[in-house]
Amino acid sequence: MTDTMYSDDFLGRLEASLRAALPRWDLSPESDVKLLTISENATFRARDAASGRELVLRVHRPGYHSRAEIASELAWLGALGGEGVVATLTPVPLADGTLIADLDDGGVTRHAVAFELVAGKEPAEGEDLPRWFRELGAINARLHAHAKGWKRPDGFVRKRWDYDAMLGEVLLWGDWRAGLGLDGDGRAVLEDVAAVLKRKLAAYGTGEDRFGLVHADMRVANLLVDGDTLSVIDFDDCGFSWYLYDFAAAISFTEHEPYVPALQAAWIEGYRTVAPLTDEECAILPVFIMLRRMLLTAWVASHAETPTAQAMGEAYTQGTVALGRAFLETHGRAAS
Template sequence: MTPLAVAQAALRHYPVDPSATLTMLNISENATYAVDDPVARRRTVLRVHRTGYHSLESIESELAWLDALRTDAGVRTPQVLPSVYGKRVVSIADGAAEPRRVVLFEHLPGTEPPDDDLERAFGVLGGLTARMHEHALRWRRPPRFTRFAWDYDGALGADARWGRWQDGMGVGPAERRLLGRLDATLRHRLEAFGTGPDRYGLIHADLRLANLLVDDSGTFVIDFDDCGLGWFLYDLGAALSFIEDDPRVPALIAAWVDGYRSERPLSAAEEAEIPTFVLMRRLLLVAWIGSHADTDLARGMGEQFTAGTCTLAERYLSDCLL
C-alpha cells in the first residue's frame, strides 16, 4: 500500500468524519498528512511511519518522552490523539511482513522562525535544547523504553542508520580519501570525548529551526521521530543541517551556546569540540542524501553538497593538526 492508502485506511480508526481530506505535508523517513475534518472543523496531523525504521515499542517510547517533556519540563510538544479504541499507535496491515504504524497528533499553531533574525532564533533554540537535555538526565524512563543510538556506529560506522557516506552523491576516489580521513578523525575525537552522563543521553537528534513552531503564545517543538541516545552536542550539529558552510555559522553557534548556558552548564572543553559534531552531522547528511536520492531535498543538494562537505572537511582537519 502507498503511504496515502495507509493514511486513508488509518482514518477509519479515529473519530474523524468520512468526509475528511488528507493533504501531504512532508515525506522523508515518514509520510505526514494534514487531516481536515469539515464536520468537526478541526485539523489534525497524521504520521505514517516508514516500514522497518521503528518498532512499536520504539514509537511508544518516543511518545512517552513527548508527554514527559510537556508535563515535567514545560517544553511544548504535540499531544497524541488516540484512536476510537484508545490506541496511541495504530497498526495497518498492508500485505508486508510488518504492519505500517500510524500516529495522529494535534495540529499546532505557529510557523517556523523567520530567517530575518536567525541569531535570536538560535538563542531560543539553545535554551530549549538545554531544558530538554536537563530533563533527559532526570527523567526515569518507563519500562521497555527503547530508542536507537546516534553513537559512532549508528551514525557513520557498522550500523549506519542512514546508509554509508561512501555511497553519497558525487563521492569519487578523491572524495573517498578525504572524507575517509575525516571519518577516522571524528571517530578518534568522539572516543576521546567520551559518553559520560553529562554529555551523552537522550536527544531530539533533529532539533532544527524547521522543527520549531512559533506563535504569539510561545514555541512548540515537533518531529521527535529521530530522537534517541547520543551526544548532547549532536543537537547543535543537527541545528546547522544544510547550512554548515554559511558565513553566519560562528554567530549562530555563539547565540546557541549563550542560550544553552542560560539553562544548563556547558564547559569550555565541550564548547571546543563543537566543530566535531557539526562535521559529524554533515558527513551523516552525505549518507542521507545518497540513501534518499528519490526525495526532492536530496536531489536539490546532490553532488554540490558532497563538494561543500569536502571543503569543510579540509578546514576541520587542518584545525585538528594545529
C-alpha cells in the same frame, strides 16, 4: 526506499489506507486529507469539516522504527509536554486509548500516529534566526536536564546515535562513501576526517554527563514560530547520543553557511541561561558539526529519491569535502 514510494500511485494508496482509519481518531472518512511532507515517513494533515477537528497524522515507513521504539518516542514526548519542558506536539489516542494504529498498505503493515495541530511556521533565515537559536539553546538545556532526570518506562528503547551508527559499522543512514559525486580525492579527505572524528569522540567519551537521550534532528524544518513561542516538533529520530549533537543537528544542511558562527554563539548563550556549558564543551562543537555533515552526506546518497536529497545533490557532497579540508586544517589529520 525506492522511487515507487514517491509515485502518485503509492501516495494515493497510502492516503486511502489512512482515510479508512480516520474514524479510529474520531474523524470522518470524508475529512480533507493533505500530504504535508514525505521523507523517512509520510505526514498528513486531516481536517474534519463537520466537527472542525484537525490532526497531524504520521505514517511510518516499515523497517525503520519498531512499534516499541515509536511507543518510547511518544512516552518521552508526552512527558515533555505534560511537564511543560517544551512546546511540542501532543499525541492523540485512538478511540480504544492506544496511540499507535496499524494500517494495511497492500499487505505491508504500517504504523501511524496522530498529533494535535501546533500553530506556527518555520523560522526564516535572516536577522531573527539568532534570536530563535538563543531560545533553542535554552530549550535544549531543559530537554537535556529532563533526559538526565527522567525515569524511563519499562521497555523504553530508542536507537543509539554514536560513531558506529553514523560512520562506523552500523550505518543507520547509509555509507558516506557512497556520497553523490564523491571522487577518489574527496574520499581520501573524508576518510581522514572520519578517523579524526573517531579519535576525538573516543577521547570525549560517553559519560552520563555528556551522552543521553536527545532530539537528534532539531533542524529549522522541525521548529515552529508562533508569536514569541518556539515549538519543537518531529521527535522521530530521538535517541541516545551526545547532548551537544543537538546543536549540530539544528544546523543540518546549512553547516557551510557564513551565519553558522552567529547561530552557535546564540545557542551557547541561550543554553547557559539554563545550565552550565564549559569551554571544553563549546570547543568540541565543530566535531559534532562535522560528524552530522558526514552523516547527512550518507543520508542524501541513501535517500536520493527524496525531495530534500534531490535539492542537495552532488553539491552537498562537494561541500562536505570542502568542510572536511578546513576541518583537518584546524583539528589535525588522523596520523597527527
